[in-house]
Amino acid sequence: MTSRIVASRIVEAREARAMSMEDLANGIGVTRQSISKYEKGIINPSVDVLKLISCILDFPIDFFYKTETESKALSSPLFFRSNANIAKKTKTACNYQLKWVNETKLSLERYFDFVDLEIPTIDTNYEDLTSEDIEELALSVRKKWNLAGDPIDDLIGLLENQGVIVSQFSTSNFCTFKGIDAFSSWKDGTPYILYHPNQKSAVRTRFSILHELGHLIMHSSIALDESSKKNIVDFADMQADRFAAAFLLPSISFPNDIHGSSLTSLEAVKRKWGAAMSTIIRRCDTLELLSENQINYLNRQMTIRKYWHKEPLDDILTVAEPEILRDAIYLLIDKRIITKSSFLASSGLSATDLQCICGLPDDFFIGIEQRKKLTLRVITPTD
Numbered sequence: 524m525t526s527r528i529v530a531s532r533i534v535e536a537r538e539a540r541a542m543s544m545e546d547l548a549n550g551i552g553v554t555r556q557s558i559s560k561y562e563k564g565i566i567n568p569s570v571d572v573l574k575l576i577s578c579i580l581d582f583p584i585d586f587f588y589k590t591e592t593e594s595k596a597l598s599s600p601l602f603f604r605s606n607a608n609i610a611k612k613t614k615t616a617c618n619y620q621l622k623w624v625n626e627t628k629l630s631l632e633r634y635f636d637f638v639d640l641e642i643p644t645i646d647t648n649y650e651d652l653t654s655e656d657i658e659e660l661a662l663s664v665r666k667k668w669n670l671a672g673d674p675i676d677d678l679i680g681l682l683e684n685q686g687v688i689v690s691q692f693s694t695s696n697f698c699t700f701k702g703i704d705a706f707s708s709w710k711d712g713t714p715y716i717l718y719h720p721n722q723k724s725a726v727r728t729r730f731s732i733l734h735e736l737g738h739l740i741m742h743s744s745i746a747l748d749e750s751s752k753k754n755i756v757d758f759a760d761m762q763a764d765r766f767a768a769a770f771l772l773p774s775i776s777f778p779n780d781i782h783g784s785s786l787t788s789l790e791a792v793k794r795k796w797g798a799a800m801s802t803i804i805r806r807c808d809t810l811e812l813l814s815e816n817q818i819n820y821l822n823r824q825m826t827i828r829k830y831w832h833k834e835p836l837d838d839i840l841t842v843a844e845p846e847i848l849r850d851a852i853y854l855l856i857d858k859r860i861i862t863k864s865s866f867l868a869s870s871g872l873s874a875t876d877l878q879c880i881c882g883l884p885d886d887f888f889i890g891i892e893q894r895k896k897l898t899l900r901v902i903t904p905t906d
Contacts, residue, residue, distance in 0.1 A: 534562045541613055541698035551579060581695065586871040599743045600708065620717055622710075623880055625715065638685070641668070641685040642686060648744075652741065657765045665773060671776075672776030674797060683845065688845075690845055691882065692719065692720070704731040705718035707738050733766070741762055745759065768802060801825065
């Protein structure tokens with residue numbers, strides 16, 4: 524921690540909330556030019572102004588004095604599982620979310636050896652991968668992870684056991700990350716998948732996470748300046764979707780559960796495999812398990828019953844949350860190696876941000892700043 528404000532932390536706090544310089548300036552009652560000078564380190568904000576910045580952006584004062592940590596390696600581009608165009612400022616906010624999770628993981632590495640990495644990456648140029656190659660790739664990863672052709676019960680637990688750090692990202696009043704289901708990246712040699720905590724359904728969360736796994740495995744070699752080109756993004760997304768479907772519903776076993784072309788029969792398949800009925804229909808089409816007429820009939824029934832956005836079992840099926848960061852923190856606190864207050868202070872983040880990215884309960888940090896009162900003992904005065 525330095526005694527001088529770190530100018531880049533003001534930039535980080537503002538951009539992490541997807542806020543413009545003008546918005547921040549209006550919020551604290553200074554000019555946009557003043558914000559620019561703060562962020563370039565030309566002048567320091569006064570104590571009162573820094574308190575306003577801290578309050579508006581919901582960052583503790585200490586955050587703005589925390590020295591930057593140097594990354595050990597280049598990061599891969601962020602890939603997004605999304606159904607909408609994403610604003611540049613929102614993508615920037617996502618980069619900071621990834622940075623915070625990585626910094627948290629690095630701080631915990633002082634005490635733990637995390638799980639050995641078991642995520643394969645391909646040497647083949649992703650552009651040369653055929654659909655059949657992706658199907659084989661999904662099956663080979665399943666075999667490597669001893670899944671055979673079985674349904675996946677605890678997807679996030681499976682990924683954590685292979686060295687992937689999975690985290691929910693922290694939304695705020697400033698940035699809700701609307702339109703983003705999940706995103707992923709390699710950072711400092713660690714694969715990260717961050718997903719939206721307020722997904723529409725567990726089955727959509729599962730598919731989104733597997734979509735990101737596909738990106739991590741197949742697209743780590745894509746250069747940063749190419750990752751925003753629409754043709755490259757669209758092609759990579761198509762491949763990631765194919766990988767997710769092949770991994771979730773493997774061709775060696777999933778077909779055995781397709782016994783008809785009614786939505787009722789698909790509900791049973793959904794319950795067993797943890798996949799959306801819409802995903803099951805597309806998979807049946809891809810693997811030619813049903814005729815064109817049967818696929819068209821199912822699609823019409825999905826439309827008639829308004830199942831494209833909300834399906835049966837969506838309120839029943841759940842997805843287990845990430846555990847590895849949370850469990851590491853609990854263990855350190857239980858062993859009295861760290862305290863809640865010291866962990867929060869060293870992170871520099873707000874309690875809300877930290878508990879979200881680490882999977883901690885909402886009340887985890889409540890009351891830690893209360894004064895510890897001495898135990899008073901009444902004694903009888905002597906003459």
